[in-house]
Amino acid sequence: MPHSKKVSDKRILVIGLGRFGSSMSLELVNHGWEVLGMDSSPRLVQMFSDALTHTVIADATDDEALRQIGAAQFSHAVVAIGTHLEESILATSQLVDLGVPDIWAKAVSRRHGRILEQVGAHHVVLPEHDMGERVAHLVSGRMLDYVELEEGFSLGKTKAPRELLGKSLRETRVRHKYGITVVSVKRLNEQFTYATEETVLHKGDLIVVAGRTEDVERFAESN
Structure with missing residues (x-):
């Protein structure tokens, strides 16, 4: 492997420099990681x-080829091959055999993702599927942003509903009524900060709530 510019544990091997792999690699470099990009x-x-x-x-x-570039010396690796499923699965399997401890793999379908997990990928991402779900939630509801942390549990950003204004979160009993937790709040022209039971919401505040996806959606619709 070529001589590194600096000694660091923030080194990662990225296999596949298409749109997903290249954009992720460039972002990692911007965050101070050393990236070895590999593509055929x-x-x-x-x-x-x-x-x-x-x-x-x-x-x-x-x-x-993976041995020659020192793939086994990396603590992190990403298989960003998307369209060629056989290559994606084989590359992931090779990294597993080499003992890479943290392997991320891109999948283009849930079936592809299951196979990647079965061959040993530690993390599987479905960027197109996840983005499609996210946009669907934003288009169909009143959320300003939406992230599914795992199946059935989400974070949602929305405007503070009128019924919560002027009261502390303890007084609103929002968790009892909607089954969600207000985790952070953003005042006008300020940054997000964490919310407590004593936080009082005002008109124009943005809030981030956490809970079961159906409860987060129901809460956003109450706005």
Whole structure:
């Protein structure tokens, strides 16, 4: 493997420099990570050779190629191959065999994701599916932002409903009534801060609430 620019445990191997892999790699570099970007496409490798810490043209399904670049020395790896399912699964399996302790893999469907988990991926992401769900919640409801932390449990950002204004969160009994918890609040022209039982909401406040997805949606609709 090429000599690193600095010694750090914030090193990661990213396999696949398409839209997902490249955007993630660039963001990691911006956050101080050393990224080795790997792809079988000379064009993609050349495109990001100056932006990433290291790049290499190699076939991720070839265990010898992974050994030569020192894949086993990385604590983190991402398999960002999306369209070629067999290559995605084989590359993930190779990293598992090499003992990489933290493997993330991109899936294009839930079935693909299950297979990746079965071969040993520690984390599976479905970016297109997750974004589709998120936008559906935003379009169909009154939430300003939405994140599903796991199946059935979500965070939602919305405006403070009129019925909660001028009262402390303890007085509103919002958790008892809606089954959600107000976790943070943002005043006009201020940053988000954590909410307590003594927090009093005012007109124009934005709040982030947590709870079961159906309860978060019901609360947002009450606005």
